[in-house]
Amino acid sequence: MKRVTVIGGGTMGIGIAYVAAQAGGEVTVVEPGNERAEAMMRTVADAAQGAVSRGKLSASGASELIGRIRRVASTSDVPLREDVIIESVPEDKALKLKVLTAAAARSPRLLASNTSALSIDRLATAVADPTIFLGMHFFNPVWSLKLVEIVRGGATAEAAVDEAREIGRWMGKETLVVLDIPGFATSRLDLIASLEAIRMLESGVASAEDIDRAATLAYRHPVGPLRLSDIVGLDVRLDVARALERAHGSRYAAPPLLERMVSEGRLGQKSGQGFFSWPS
Known part of the structure; x- marks a missing residue:
């Protein structure tokens, strides 16, 4: 079982949390807003029920999936040394820098941003150890689309890229690796x-x-x-x-x-x- 934290309970964060829980992971989602957190769990439950109706999950499997996702209100409540923390907040550089600084303080094995356009090297300035930091760009809807674009920063270690590939495979995704050039591929x-x-x-x-x-x-x-x-x-x-x-x-x-x-x-x-x- 992998321990995964997703920061941000919006559309992309919900999808990433869902596929991680579907893979058997223990998932923490950081979402400060109570109303949004409630909407997030409703979306997860609806998606799981849809999988049951399509024969992709049993009723007990859907219940177990939902039970593997928990919400916390602050990054300070995230367990230390998670296998991976994935930041999935809006595409605002200042916000992402703030969130990544707090995430890095939880000492994860791998730290990733789900950014679709911002520079990984610029975001890495918020991270104490940039060798463990990279981009993991998922696609909406996350539960349906099979690709994760891994973005290698200038300081990203090869071991971190390998770990991101493994996490992508574990989530049932195909991966490709690109350099940190605006817009990626x-x-x-x-x-x-x-x-x-x-x-x-x-x-x-x-x-x-x-x-x-x-x-x-x-x-x-x-x-x-x-x-x-x-x-x-x-x-x-x-x-x-x-x-x-x-x-x-x-x-x-x-x-x-x-x-x-x-x-x-x-x-x-x-x-x-x-x-x-x-x-x-």
């Missing part, structure tokens, strides 16, 4: 497709539904770029676009439509309205 590929889809919608090439149908039917993508943007959050898309534009130039510039939708609060699934409607 997957975020650059994903974002450039999404921005082009938004530009196509903006210029009237086709409807949002048909642009996404082109991606799913012609290229066998499991979900179209506009619907995926809604799931990720259009505010997150905008933040990542701005960061990659600074790093790689104007090809990552955010379309005016994206800027406008974010300013109007149309953030996708989280707000109920984005390129598509999302009933609560």
Whole structure:
């Protein structure tokens, strides 16, 4: 049994906690907000029940999975010397630095950030021992998508990369290793497709539904770029676009439509309205 801590009970944190518990891990989730913590456990229970209905889990297995996840309100309550602590808070550099400093103080064997775009080397400045620190970029929905992108920082030890690969395999994931270059590999590929889809919608090439149908039917993508943007959050898309534009130039510039939708609060699934409607 591996001991895993996930910091952040949002969409990605819930998914990481779920797959770790599904693998048999003893999982601690740091989530300060009581309301969000309650929502997190409801989501875990719903996902486990869905697995039962699909024949993936027995009823007793689902109950055991849920029982392996516990919530604490502060990183100071995390047990010492966990096998891995995975930070999964919003893509705000100052927040991540603060969280990682507190996480490193718990002396885990491996410390990882689930960032999709921020520099691992910059985040490593918050960590006392950067040799154990790297990126472990999961994909939403975590329980369905099989990839974990491992991001090697300049100070990351080879043993830490090997450990991250092993943890990924234990969670039932495939892994790839990339260097700490803005956007890594997957975020650059994903974002450039999404921005082009938004530009196509903006210029009237086709409807949002048909642009996404082109991606799913012609290229066998499991979900179209506009619907995926809604799931990720259009505010997150905008933040990542701005960061990659600074790093790689104007090809990552955010379309005016994206800027406008974010300013109007149309953030996708989280707000109920984005390129598509999302009933609560």
